[in-house]
Amino acid sequence: EVRLVESGGGSVQAGGALRLSCAASGFTFDDYAIGWFRQAPGKEREGVSCINNSDGRTWLANSVQGRFTISRDIDKSTIYLRMNSLKLEDTGDYSCKAVLMGNQYWGQGTQVTVSS
Numbered sequence: 001e002v003r004l005v006e007s008g009g010g011s012v013q014a015g016g017a018l019r020l021s022c023a024a025s026g027f028t029f030d031d032y033a034i035g036w037f038r039q040a041p042g043k044e045r046e047g048v049s050c051i052n053n054s055d056g057r058t059w060l061a062n063s064v065q066g067r068f069t070i071s072r073d074i075d076k077s078t079i080y081l082r083m084n085s086l087k088l089e090d091t092g093d094y095s096c097k098a099v100l101m102g103n104q105y106w107g108q109g110t111q112v113t114v115s116s
Contacts, residue, residue: 002026002105004034004096009110012086016114020081022096022107030054032100035070036081038092038112048094049081063089086114 008020024034035050049070051058058070069082083090091114096107 002098002100004098004105004107006094006096006107006110009094009112011113011115014086014088014114014116016086017082017084018086018112020083020094020110020112022079022081024077024079024096024098027100032098034079034096034098035059036094037097038090038094040089040092043092045095051079083112086112088114088116090114 003026005023006020008018010018012018020036022034031054033050033052036048037045038048039045047061048064049058049060049068051070051072053072060068067083067085070079072079090112092112093109094112095109098105
């Protein structure tokens with residue numbers, strides 16, 4: 001069974017930092033894409049960052065450029081999202097998503113709340 005488990009969310013003040021983790025299990029293929037989405041109350045879900053696990057290529061949304069960094073630990077089948085200089089608008093439910101063989105898999109999500 002494919003499983004994605006996020007952790008690391010919490011409440012921080014503006015300007016603070018968090019590191020989110022997404023541990024993947026249940027599949028053996030290396031050719032997949034995995035990344036982070038977020039959804040604020042009343043707004044549509046948006047992509048934040050993703051990484052291609054086969055070649056390490058990454059993508060970051062313009063809104064988080066220069067502040068967020070995505071990375072991976074291949075041996076642990078885990079990706080990380082380091083979030084620095086957090087802003088109020090970064091608040092939302094952050095979910096990990098993997099795409100494998102045309103199928104999409106989602107984690108349960110982890111809440112990030114940024115306050116003034």
